[in-house]
Amino acid sequence: MISARREVLAQDHDLTFRVTAIATGTRGCILAPDINLEDALERVAQSAPLSSLDGVQNAPDPLTLIKQADADVLFETSPLNPADGEPASSHVRLALSRGLHVVTANKGPVAFAYRALRSLAAENAVQFRFEGAVMDGAPIFNMVRSCLPAVKVLGFSGALNSTTNIILSSMESGRSFGESLAEAQRLGVAEANADHDIDGWDSAVKAVALANVLMDADLRPSEVIRTGIRQVMAPDLLRARESGNILRLIARGERSRTGVRLTVRPETVRLGTPLATATGANNILTLKTDLMGELSITETAPGVEQTAYALLSDWISIYGARDSRV
Amino acid sequence: MISARREVLAQDHDLTFRVTAIATGTRGCILAPDINLEDALERVAQSAPLSSLDGVQNAPDPLTLIKQADADVLFETSPLNPADGEPASSHVRLALSRGLHVVTANKGPVAFAYRALRSLAAENAVQFRFEGAVMDGAPIFNMVRSCLPAVKVLGFSGALNSTTNIILSSMESGRSFGESLAEAQRLGVAEANADHDIDGWDSAVKAVALANVLMDADLRPSEVIRTGIRQVMAPDLLRARESGNILRLIARGERSRTGVRLTVRPETVRLGTPLATATGANNILTLKTDLMGELSITETAPGVEQTAYALLSDWISIYGARDSRV
Secondary structure, eight states: OOGGGHHHHHHHHOOOOOEEEEEOSSSOEEEEEEEOHHHHHHHHHTTOOGGGSTTOEEESSHHHHHHHOOOSEEEEOOOOOTTTOTTHHHHHHHHHHTTOEEEEOOSHHHHHHHHHHHHHHHHTTOOEEOGGGTTTTSOSHHHHHHHSTTOOEEEEEEEOOHHHHHHHHHHHTTOOHHHHHHHHHHTTSSOSSOHHHHTTHHHHHHHHHHHHHHSOOOOOGGGSEEOOSTTOOHHHHHHHHHTTEEEEEEEEEEEETTEEEEEEEEEEEETTSGGGGOOTTOEEEEEEESSSOEEEEEEESOOHHHHHHHHHHHHHHHHTOOOSOO | OOGGGHHHHHHHHOOOOOOOEEEOSSSOEEEOSSOOHHHHHHHHHTTOOGGGSTTOEEESSHHHHHHHOOOSEEEEOOOOOTTTOTTHHHHHHHHHHTTOEEEEOOSHHHHHHHHHHHHHHHHTTOOEEOGGGTTTTSOSHHHHHHHSTTOOEEEEEEEOOHHHHHHHHHHHTTOOHHHHHHHHHHTTSSOSSOHHHHTTHHHHHHHHHHHHHHSOOOOOGGGSEEOOSTTOOHHHHHHHHHTTEEEEEEEEEEEETTEEEEEEEEEEEETTSGGGGOOTTOEEEEEEESSSOEEEEEEOSOOHHHHHHHHHHHHHHHHTOOOSOO
């Protein structure tokens, strides 16, 4: 995405870049003053190690790489352990403490360490941005920050997990749970082990990220009242449909006397309401606010490009060069 | 809204203000170094002229007032003539040329004079902001500007007129067109003469505003291919409902070889899709983009407070004091 847009980024956003370090799960970690992105992508496509590129230096692991990199920004996209938010949180912490801006699509650091990382970023006069943590590049965090000034978020509800949306949509058409899960996997939305989606952990981590950032909570995923979709049976879905409803796994945040209460569980959703747009892979979030009432954002059939765009939009925002189009 | 939030605006946004001029349709036009807003509101509530306030000077009309006002920002909210965008465009033009920022909830100036006003604002180093022109304070223009950098808007579709949404929703329940229009008027959504809503002019002006700002078009409302809802009959709505659809007045913008093509007409909308959230007074806009796919925003049951918030959010954005919460 950024390779193909070098000129637009320079012209419209005054943004030029060099890639000085890349850490991968299975292709090694490399450093160099100016890594050719196209060459690096070619090696990955050929299943070759990145160290086979000319003139690059190896690092033993991502943390060492972050320590040694000559860089202004870290893009963090490691796979998440939803039990503790690692290794992403450590990557982010190290980069911020070294004075790098951090852009991540990872919800873990926001759910497990938001307050600490926000303070660390402020201390080091850098930015910690994470639009992709919830609903990919659909503006949620940036929208509240930039477009809803003075607004207080009173609560939220959302269908934030594509895998369960696809499974429940598919079961509505009469397919079994197993067939529907296989369908989500075939579409590339569900991973081989989809337990974290099905049991509501993915939604719970996202709910915590939303609550911690938008509602000033300081919760952890284990504090979410959570029920997955394993108990949802085809007759439940058919019965709902007959009365003009659908069933979806809904993440919900509400202010209570003691703070913010988070739930993730199958809920009946009336057709025609914003939450009912969670068909197929769609994601939807409704924010309940004081000054703007209820606002909902629906992201239609997101793919990996929307996640990439989340990183790109955060990166452009950090450097703040205003787009002159609008 | 701003009276009640003086402290929050000062603390969170570093924004203090004095009201130095007020122009009204029926209570006169006044100038003073520091008008007490609460007193002014009280006079309006008592149907008394604003000139009865102590120490104020009268202006004969809004244009003279804009010429004489000692001000940094004009908030423009005059009723719109959808045939030519006046008097709003003249108000905005005069204020910008005097070096005032302009915030308006009026779609007329954007639909009839966007390019000229944008240039005039740039020449005078001030801002022309109009979030409220479409969907009140729901972030549309500001979202594309601030949260979707580098994204190209390829097209849009939306149900942007509350009156027709209410009428069609009500007719679905078996009521007649006349009863449904009366319902919209009783709710305070439709005006006594709702022809502009029913015949699609309101939606057409909004479509032009969206196209001119987000798609770099330079169209006028008369160029929109437009059909209102007068020909929609109860059996059409029932038939649609039987096959899982609803009918709504949809404004649509698409890029064509010769530029941007705009239509406003009743369309069949499938339940469960974002456009189908246009029930009751709800407004919904779907943006089709290159990098972020399709994004939809639904505003639930907007009222006059959401319009006021549009002005407030634009005003805070002009002064750019970043909210530190997020």
